[in-house]
Amino acid sequence: MAASTSSSKRVSIGPFVFDAERRLLVGRAAAVPLSAMEFDLLALLAARRPRAVSKEQIQQALWPRTAVSETSLTTLVRGLRTKLRQSGRGGPIRTVYGFGYALEVAPLATGEPEAAPRLLRGRSEIRIVQQELVLGREPGRPGSIDDASVSRRHARLTRDEHGVTVADLGSKNGTYVRGSRIAEAVALKDGDEVRIGLVTFVFRAAPTGASTTRTVA
Numbered sequence: 001m002a003a004s005t006s007s008s009k010r011v012s013i014g015p016f017v018f019d020a021e022r023r024l025l026v027g028r029a030a031a032v033p034l035s036a037m038e039f040d041l042l043a044l045l046a047a048r049r050p051r052a053v054s055k056e057q058i059q060q061a062l063w064p065r066t067a068v069s070e071t072s073l074t075t076l077v078r079g080l081r082t083k084l085r086q087s088g089r090g091g092p093i094r095t096v097y098g099f100g101y102a103l104e105v106a107p108l109a110t111g112e113p114e115a116a117p118r119l120l121r122g123r124s125e126i127r128i129v130q131q132e133l134v135l136g137r138e139p140g141r142p143g144s145i146d147d148a149s150v151s152r153r154h155a156r157l158t159r160d161e162h163g164v165t166v167a168d169l170g171s172k173n174g175t176y177v178r179g180s181r182i183a184e185a186v187a188l189k190d191g192d193e194v195r196i197g198l199v200t201f202v203f204r205a206a207p208t209g210a211s212t213t214r215t216v217a
Helices: 036-048 055-062 070-083
Strands: 011-013 016-019 024-026 093-096 100-103 118-121 124-127 132-135 155-160 163-168 175-177 193-196 199-204
Touching (some): 016 036, 036 100, 055 100, 163 175
Antiparallel strands (some): 016 024, 118 124, 118 199
């Protein structure tokens, strides 16, 4: 059985384009061959993006009414990551520890840098040029915040055509919007105070009319 995709649009995955309708993964030079299982897994993750899919849901979709070991899924993910030239577990197929896997969405084409929404703190800023950006103490990432009060994976910013929302990721010291600790995703408005642990930012929205979506031709 095959996992179905909820969208006929093509998905950009790093240097690749995944076309679920045509059952193709195309790189810069040529199509990348996928096994039936690899296609089904990638189609499922693409359809659910950016949400994580549990191991149980993946096993039910790919191996219905069949008992398989977790090693089968791990091996399948490893092979697909190799074809996507992925090193490590951070993306584009991200391991969600203790749960399952998620497909990291592609960076947005925003045009001029100043068109992007951002979090400002003094002279520093975090520009939101992705559909999903994780804020945390993890070094070397676009949303890295070097402060002891910030958890490794603290909060997630999600950007779409309606604007930007922020959600806490179970952090120790919490995420605050307009002075209140949030328990669910909250839509941000221009000028909002956003506190990550003990680090305070001001949210600035993209200028009216700036593009917030990316289309893969």
